[in-house]
Amino acid sequence: MIRFRNVSKTYETGSRAVKNLCLTIDDGEFVFIAGKSGSGKSTVIKLITGELKATEGIIEVNGTNLLTIKKRDIPQYRRHLGVVFQDFRLLNDRNVYENIAFAQRVIGASNSEIKKNVADMLRLTGLSAKYQNMPYELSGGEQQRTAIARALINRPDIILADEPTGNLDEQNSEEIMKLLYRINRMGTTVIVVTHSRKIIETSGKRVIYMDRGTIVDDIPGEEGHIYGMYDPLPQEKKRGRSRRRPQDEDESGGLS
Amino acid sequence: MNTFIYCIKQGFRNFFRNSIFSIASVATVSACIFLFCMFLALAENLQSIVRKAETNVGITVFFKESMTESEKKALRERISEREGVGEVRYISADEAWESFQKEYFGDRASELSDAFNGDNPLADSDSFEIFMKNIEDQDGMVAFLSELPEIRDINYANTVVNALKKVNRGIYGLSAIIIGILFAVSIFLISNTISVAAAMRRRENEIMRLIGATNYMIRSPFVVEGVIIGTLGALIPLAGIYYTYKRVTEWMLSQVSAISSSGAFKEIMDLIPVSEIFPTMLCAGLILGVLMGFIVSRITIRKHLKV
Ligand SMILES: Nc1ncnc2c1ncn2[C@@H]1O[C@H](COP(=O)(O)OP(=O)(O)OP(=O)(O)O)[C@@H](O)[C@H]1O
Ligand SMILES: [Mg+2]
Numbered sequence: 001m002i003r004f005r006n007v008s009k010t011y012e013t014g015s016r017a018v019k020n021l022c023l024t025i026d027d028g029e030f031v032f033i034a035g036k037s038g039s040g041k042s043t044v045i046k047l048i049t050g051e052l053k054a055t056e057g058i059i060e061v062n063g064t065n066l067l068t069i070k071k072r073d074i075p076q077y078r079r080h081l082g083v084v085f086q087d088f089r090l091l092n093d094r095n096v097y098e099n100i101a102f103a104q105r106v107i108g109a110s111n112s113e114i115k116k117n118v119a120d121m122l123r124l125t126g127l128s129a130k131y132q133n134m135p136y137e138l139s140g141g142e143q144q145r146t147a148i149a150r151a152l153i154n155r156p157d158i159i160l161a162d163e164p165t166g167n168l169d170e171q172n173s174e175e176i177m178k179l180l181y182r183i184n185r186m187g188t189t190v191i192v193v194t195h196s197r198k199i200i201e202t203s204g205k206r207v208i209y210m211d212r213g214t215i216v217d218d219i220p221g222e223e224g225h226i227y228g229m230y231d232p233l234p235q236e237k238k239r240g241r242s243r244r245r246p247q248d249e250d251e252s253g254g255l256s
Numbered sequence: 257m258n259t260f261i262y263c264i265k266q267g268f269r270n271f272f273r274n275s276i277f278s279i280a281s282v283a284t285v286s287a288c289i290f291l292f293c294m295f296l297a298l299a300e301n302l303q304s305i306v307r308k309a310e311t312n313v314g315i316t317v318f319f320k321e322s323m324t325e326s327e328k329k330a331l332r333e334r335i336s337e338r339e340g341v342g343e344v345r346y347i348s349a350d351e352a353w354e355s356f357q358k359e360y361f362g363d364r365a366s367e368l369s370d371a372f373n374g375d376n377p378l379a380d381s382d383s384f385e386i387f388m389k390n391i392e393d394q395d396g397m398v399a400f401l402s403e404l405p406e407i408r409d410i411n412y413a414n415t416v417v418n419a420l421k422k423v424n425r426g427i428y429g430l431s432a433i434i435i436g437i438l439f440a441v442s443i444f445l446i447s448n449t450i451s452v453a454a455a456m457r458r459r460e461n462e463i464m465r466l467i468g469a470t471n472y473m474i475r476s477p478f479v480v481e482g483v484i485i486g487t488l489g490a491l492i493p494l495a496g497i498y499y500t501y502k503r504v505t506e507w508m509l510s511q512v513s514a515i516s517s518s519g520a521f522k523e524i525m526d527l528i529p530v531s532e533i534f535p536t537m538l539c540a541g542l543i544l545g546v547l548m549g550f551i552v553s554r555i556t557i558r559k560h561l562k563v
Contacts, residue, residue: 049466078468089463106469108259154467 082151267480285489486549
């Protein structure tokens with residue numbers, strides 16, 4: 001469980017990126033964070049990863065208090081998180097296999113474990129045929145899937161994805177989202193920052209809207225709505241999902 | 257264990273990826289350690305020469321003409337009883353003459369002897385030669401001897417030894433300055449190399465950090481790189497020194513033999529053999545290189561990769 005209690009973050013420059021934020025995300029949830037550029041979305045993600053320390057308030061992640069965590073405990077804490085970025089952040093001098101294996105090497109896994117786990121991840125992300133390719137030999141979607149495989153290989157409790165589809169075309173975006181939904185169905189909490197109205201509207205997931213450092217809306221997900229944009233939702237329904245009005249569940253909730 | 261091996265691999269990877277800087281660092285460290293070992297060899301040899309000169313010469317004591325055999329014997333007893341005295345040797349006038357001829361005229365000693373018609377120009381020059389166990393006690397001994405009324409004259413190698421010691425000190429000072437400068441350059445270059453490596457791996461380090469790598473894991477490849485630089489920077493010049501030193505000793509031997517085939521001069525000028533001096537150099541050079549690489553890279557990387 002992730003809990004923000006009256007969290008504020010002011011950068012050294014004086015810019016107040018997050019103001020008095022209260023937020024709870026339960027285990028196994030799928031949450032979008034949306035909002036205008038500069039509204040503090042990435043800051044929230046960085047607060048969760050421990051890259052940034054809150055100026056005020058308390059952040060608790062799976063029982064760890066990030067205000068009081070010791071520096072030397074941060075690496076251990078981060079191993080329970082998986083992070084994915086808009087720009088993939090792959091190691092350009094290593095192939096897909098090594099990029100995914102990298103996360104396991106960091107935690108000191110043995111070669112045989114690595115071999116097995118990477119193979120699992122390659123299968124999950126559909127990259128089995130490309131494991132020897134270098135990042136520049138991959139499409140954007142494939143690169144992002146590699147990044148997701150890397151984020152996932154240590155079996156984190158939470159996946160944090162900051163605009164994972166920001167650099168991808170529609171088809172690749174769909175594939176990435178599908179993968180993230182799937183990961184969520186396997187029990188992992190997934191938090192996705194996105195600008196894509198389409199992705200949000202068709203997902204049926206919880207959406208947190210931010211503006212100038214505060215949460216202006218928190219729309220709960222639709223029960224049983226799992227496949228998001230792949231569900232044959234009627235057009236009216238999609239348009240019906242609007243900001244500032246929590247969705248009333250109705251009979252059209254998609255079933256898997 | 258897996259992590260440790262991984263870090264070492266990454267260290268090598270760093271080293272080769274950063275090859276121009278790595279080579280420059282290794283070259284400077286090499287130069288530094290080469291000179292260090294050279295000066296070490298020089299200093300060791302000079303010291304050994306001083307030591308040999310000191311022990312070889314000893315203190316020579318000449319007696320008043322009036323002294324009888326038994327008085328000489330009694331004096332010898334008295335000297336021997338003193339603390340720190342290693343050996344008291346009686347040199348008769350004949351022996352003194354013979355060894356003088358040998359030392360200064362070598363093979364042509366017999367010609368010289370003929371010139372003197374067998375007379376001993378050193379008659380009455382019988383003496384004690386006193387060797388101290390510890391050369392530092394020599395001055396005290398000299399002071400004691402000069403108080404004795406039976407003694408006419410005292411010779412000891414004060415001037416030679418002092419001159420050698422002065423040269424020694426000069427060389428120490430000069431080498432300390434040169435080595436100091438080279439060390440500073442080496443440290444600067446290693447530090448630079450590690451900085452460049454850190455800059456090249458910044459992205460990788462950020463990713464590592466986000467994945468949950470410990471500081472140890474992020475930093476140790478750079479320390480490994482530093483140690484590689486230090487080790488290579490030591491091994492290369494050590495190999496060079498081994499060969500050079502061996503050549504120099506051989507050359508010196510041939511030169512000295514050409515001047516005089518025997519005697520104190522040759523013994524003194526014999527260099528310490530390579531087999532004796534090299535282990536010291538190997539240890540000193542390796543420790544120096546490895547420690548320098550380790551410490552400099554550690555400090556540099558700590559500064560660069562703050563959490
Ligand atoms: N390192 C930083 N130093 C100072 N100010 C920063 C820093 N990072 C972000 N900010 C400021 O904090 C505010 C929130 O930034 P943040 O990156 O969280 O926005 P965002 O919602 O992720 O925007 P975008 O959608 O463009 O990625 C902005 O006003 C930004 O200028
Ligand atoms: Mg952002």
